[in-house]
Amino acid sequence: MRSVGVEEELLLVDPRTGEPQALSTAVLAIAARRNEGRAHAFTKELQGQQLEFGTSPRTAMSDLAAEIERCRGEAARHAAEAGAAVVALATSPLPVAPALNDGRRYRWIREHFGLTALEQLTCGCHVHVSVGSDEEGVAVLDRIRPWLSVLLALSANSPFWQGHDSGYSSYRSRVWGRWPSAGPVELFGSADRYHQQVSDLVSTGVLQDEGMVYFDARLSHTYPTVEIRAADVCLDASTTVLVAILARALVDTAAREWREGEPPARHPIGLLRAAAWRAGRSGLDDELLHPLTMRPAPAERVVQALLGHVEAALDDNGDLAHAHKALADLMGGGTGAHVQRDLLRRYGTLRAVVAECVRRTQEGVG
Template sequence: MDREAHLASDGPAVTDEVSDPPGQVEHELRTCQVESATEVQTTVEEVTHGLRELRNGLAAEAATRELRLLPSGVPPLAEDRTLAFTPSPRYQRMAGEFGAVARSALTCACHVHVAIPDRATGLAVSNRIRPWLPVLLALTANSPFHDGDDTGYASWRHVMWGRWPSSGPPPHFESEDHYESLVDAMLRTGALLDRGMVYWDIRLSEHQPTLEVRISDVAATVEEAGLLAVLVRGLAARAMDEGDAPDGKAGPPPELLRAMLWRGARDGLSGKAVDPEDGDLVPAWHLVDRLVEQVRPHLRQAGDEDFVREVLDRLRQTGSGADRQRAAFARRRQLTDVVDALAWQV
């Protein structure tokens, strides 16, 4: 963003000038966006350090152009112009095929890849994680303002992202063949231009031996990104420990899971969430605490338990990214104050 808190088209130029990052920086769909990804890490300290170095490098380069780096799920202010798509053949084709859906897809998310031994295991893990997607979304919501207004949602990014025909919660997969048959069918409809457009909230990576959890807004802080990473790893480890144990019930059907995600996107941490066991509305923090309790043995084994407790204690005091954005706005009712509070400081 520029100094007036509006979008700038220098994303490709900024990423091209950031050399030797401890991970990678890449172009994104729109020229006002940058993407950063850490190297493969095994500890939360490595994750947070890597993310901080990546953001510092991007923000420092942006500052040389009098620009700021803004970790927000969507741009808060209204824009009087539409920024161009990044000039790559794939992105240009997406713009042509999907029209206004692509033009409105100005969102920034946080994706966590967790290693899996094989794709069948990855699908079993996906089946067991999917009921927890609404809790992860509520925990990481960071996009309440868009187009100059409070949307009434903690994660407006999630709502906007849902316009893609290949987005949303994954089904409960019966097998690898089930997964592949659905992807192939979607390719034939044109809803996917390629397998990289499988936009389910959990998907198998096509390029790495990982399962990718894609439900969350971009994190305002590296500690919140680290929290998401270790909770996803804990859920995956718990699922893999269960091995070939029966899944029990298939979990909520996609239609119900979509409704649960709507609630998580709307309320975030400050309201209620849907209990995946009985469908009742309960305080969102109640389900966060239950999630942590279920993965606690894996957090303890990985040395992440203290980190999780410290970050969650801080969030109980300060609120989520969405809560903090609204608090910044409430002081003077100026969205530029939200941008100032979010902008990454080197």
């Protein structure tokens, strides 16, 4: 059974006002002190208002859920000691002036990318799924491309931007798309061609290094994994676990197709970009582009198509019942974006939205 690890980026906010606070350095210092200098799960990100954590590789999804819950709880405690709160929102509902963290790498990004870097306060969820080799990994990348927009729709959790409704369910995906290497990718066909394209991109000088290859899914340059990067950070940790379950099943299904000689779908990048835009625009509240046909279809039908596509892998992994229930709950309760808009209608202010989302971030995933 393939192992799965998750990275979540969280916002640090003022617990009274809900406004993002650039306190990541202080929070990381508290985490280091609490762990007496030993390694811990937390790292800084581009902006000082962000805190990232990464789980250990897990094969049992119950273990992954428990670790996500633990990491969110620890993040909340460390942040509280620094005078902040953590919230799993992919963009800040309230107006914010992002504050880039210090360091040579971040200074280089600021100098080279200008407003793209200065405005880039977004929080994503990255899922690492183990693969046996780079060849298997690239075969997986080629075959999961059409399905990544569905993961984005399921995770959509960023309707607000600078105090306004963006009109999107995942505005994070639109802001993130400003980076020159972000988004869907072409078919690679082999590990050699994948590595050559990455090398060519870095050689342009537009990217600082391989870490800035921001494909929607890529080979990790650190771990023996495929890293699926399409999702918003999810408001409810249960949705994070669902995305991880589906990501592993997509990798399993794609690897099986590769071994059996089944070729990948040859959708051009333009259609994949249109599918990602559609998913970011409406989440699960309207039509999506069906991954097999690239034509509009009701979101529920597209989600069921994803479930059918990976059903055998879900069953093999013991995740089928969990996936069915979690998807039913999500379709019934709505995405994080749907929840945020509902909270605004109910409470009337974006501050109240953030306050309620802080509470939900710290709930268990049980």
